[in-house]
Amino acid sequence: MTVDEPITPEPILQLGLGFMASKTLLSAVELQVFTVLAAGGRDRDSLAGAVGLHPRSSADFLDALVSLGLLNRDDDGVYHNSPSADVFLDRAKPSYVGGILEMADTRLFGFWDHLTDALRTGVQQNEVTHTGAPFFATLSQDPVAWRNFLNGMNGVSTPLAGALAADFDWTGRRHVADLGGALGAVPAAVLRSHPEMTGTVFELPPVRQVFDEYVAAHGLSDRLSFHGGDFFSDPLPAADVYVMGQILHDWNLEQRRFLLRKAYDALPDGGTLIVYDAMIDDDRRRNTYGFMLSLNMLIDTEGGSEYTVADATRWLTEAGFAKTSARPLIGGYTAVYATK
Structure with missing residues (x-):
């Protein structure tokens, strides 16, 4: 900053009041604004x-979405989805990421109100703390909510899956197993570009029905299978590449080391473990997204957090892996490739 540049409170105020923009988006997802507009543009009254929408709220709400870059409004007053909203916020598209936003709206938005409590106590602030009902056990009992959540998580993972499938050298690899892989976005992306390979998703049994639907829709039922189990207590499926994507950040240090050692022991010589998360830069200054996710892990898990690339490399080396290399993916995510 030069001497002539004024210091104003605007950036601080925008940051402090950022929850307003966040909730505007989350309400638009809940109201299915983007899904309605995916069928074609509408004027204000028709869309409302x-x-x-109540007449008092419709103009400011819809135009706020225009201002946020989520909607476009033409000269005739007709609203349309922005290109990104049309791809990622239309419930009818496989690229829909609104499931994770719906979960953020119904769960995380309220739990983040207890961030200060979490910072002071180190205790998670989710259903376990406030209602005694574990989130996944409860959600999996509601078929519609469960499917929307898994599809939303899968939509978030799909761009990462494409980046990973393109970045890693899959030459000579025969079978990839995604440990905790939800619907299988990563192996699906790999198998589409490597027809000689097969894959497995190792997940908790309640995921299977939605997984089967996803795999069938992508024509991979004969090459991508489901293996139900718990990676803490059950044997891992055989593979020459394991993937742990957005897994280690859920657990404490002892559990992370256990999982990495278990993967090392199960891999054949020359096998590779791929770990990816929103890893914090080693200088701990730049990856704001990683820091926000780490605070979310504070709120939503008993011992989880994000971690640095150096941390991941050290744990993998301690587990026995002979060679590691870190690669940036997209959106603040980093992958570490570790070979046995």
């Missing part, structure tokens, strides 16, 4: 009627 379709999604149930």
Whole structure:
């Protein structure tokens, strides 16, 4: 900053009041604004009627979405989805990421109100703390909510899966197993570009029905299988490449070391473990997204957090892996490749 540049409170105020923009998006997802507009543009009254807006709120709400870059409004007053909203926020598209936003709206938005409590106590602030009901056990009992959540998580993972499939050298690899891989976005991306390979998703049994639907829709039922189990207590499926994507950040240090050692022991010589997360830069200054996710892990898990690339490399080396290399992916995520 030069001497002539004024210091204003605007950046601080925008940051402090950022929850307003966040909730505007989350409400738009809940009201299915983007899904309605995916079928074609609508003027204000038509759109307000379709999604149930009161006349007092409709103009400012819809134009706020325009200002946020989520909607476009043409000279005739007709609203359209922005290109990114049309791809990622239309429930009818496989690229829909709104499931994770719906979960953020119904769960995380309220739990983040207890961030200060978590910072002071180190205790998670989710259902376990406030209602005594574990999130996944409860959610999996609601078929619609469960499917929306898994599809939303899969939508978030799909761009990462494409980046990983393109970045890693899969030459000579025969079978990839995604440990905790949800619907299988990563192996699906790999198998589409490597027809000689097969894959497995190792996940908790309640995921299977939605997994089967996803795999069938992508024509991979004969090459991508489901293996139900718990990676803490059950044997890992055989593979020459394991993937742990957005897994280690859920657990404490002892559990992370256990999982990495278990993967090392199960891999054949020359096998590779791929770990990816929103890893914090080693200088701990730049990856804001990683820091926000780490605070979310504070709120939503008993001992989880994000971690640095150096941390991951050290744990993998301690587990026995002879060679490691870190590669940036997209959106603040990093992959570490570790070979036995």
